[in-house]
Amino acid sequence: MQDDAETRLTEAVIARLSDKTDPRFRRIMHSLIRHLHGFVREVELTEEEWFEAIKFLTATGQKCDAKRQEFILLSDVLGVSMLVDAINHRGADGSTETTVLGPFFVHGAPEIENGGDMAAGWKGEPTYVSGQVRSTEGRPLAGALLDLWQSNSEGWYDVQLADTGGKRLRARLRTDADGCYRVRTILPTAYPVPTDGPMGQVLHRMGRHPMRPAHLHFMVSAPGHETVVTHLFVRGDPYLQSDAVFGVKDSLVVDFRRSESEDEAQKLGLKAPFYSAAYDFVLRPATGAKQRSARSAADTAPG
Numbered sequence: 001m002q003d004d005a006e007t008r009l010t011e012a013v014i015a016r017l018s019d020k021t022d023p024r025f026r027r028i029m030h031s032l033i034r035h036l037h038g039f040v041r042e043v044e045l046t047e048e049e050w051f052e053a054i055k056f057l058t059a060t061g062q063k064c065d066a067k068r069q070e071f072i073l074l075s076d077v078l079g080v081s082m083l084v085d086a087i088n089h090r091g092a093d094g095s096t097e098t099t100v101l102g103p104f105f106v107h108g109a110p111e112i113e114n115g116g117d118m119a120a121g122w123k124g125e126p127t128y129v130s131g132q133v134r135s136t137e138g139r140p141l142a143g144a145l146l147d148l149w150q151s152n153s154e155g156w157y158d159v160q161l162a163d164t165g166g167k168r169l170r171a172r173l174r175t176d177a178d179g180c181y182r183v184r185t186i187l188p189t190a191y192p193v194p195t196d197g198p199m200g201q202v203l204h205r206m207g208r209h210p211m212r213p214a215h216l217h218f219m220v221s222a223p224g225h226e227t228v229v230t231h232l233f234v235r236g237d238p239y240l241q242s243d244a245v246f247g248v249k250d251s252l253v254v255d256f257r258r259s260e261s262e263d264e265a266q267k268l269g270l271k272a273p274f275y276s277a278a279y280d281f282v283l284r285p286a287t288g289a290k291q292r293s294a295r296s297a298a299d300t301a302p303g
């Protein structure tokens, strides 16, 4: 049974918020304190559990470094990242749906020419992805920037591997005069989110698997438009219904068609057999603030 002292404590903490603070910050802190106290009361947190939580958050922070972002992973596996995504991209206007940034974005991927090979000799099944970038009004966006990143055929990102010789399986390229892009790579594969840290233990205790369905990451931007942070998922992947980070949306599940035609492969600069996928990205016009917020989300990722 909740007593008056408990209620008064919550009110006292909220009352200490200064009237002079930024109104948005004040609103967030007011709600955070109210919900956090409500949560502690609801589960009647024991002192041991409170200390376990402190140790868990400490370990989460200690696991982060220039290449590892355990807090983004925490947000992802609890579905918070996708909730923030949903709230910030409401309204069906025909623009490409967004999904999690994930913990493996890195600034400054190598620039390649449109049609170039982002796998650069990395072992895997040859894959060709192409399409157009346009605005919601249907105008092709020439010179739009695509930032791509993916795991290798064994499910590892370059930042998880030693001695990759720099940034691998990442690229930036620009659309041509018709807003079209083409890229050669290897077929992405399903992989587990990192389980060697606190998040692995939490997933295990919740009885959840750590797998993400195969996907290619895209960040697509063009002046005057909202940046789209999204994935293309490989249709048929066994984990599409149970993505560890809840990132799958139907519109982002794409056919990666297998072909054994040597002629077709040669025309695309690949070897048969190969896979190909086609996907058009549609960007909505942006206010300056919206465009900046998508970029600053990326800025929190390790770089």
Ligand SMILES: [Fe+2]
Pocket: 102, 104, 150, 151, 215, 217
């Ligand atoms: Fe990923």
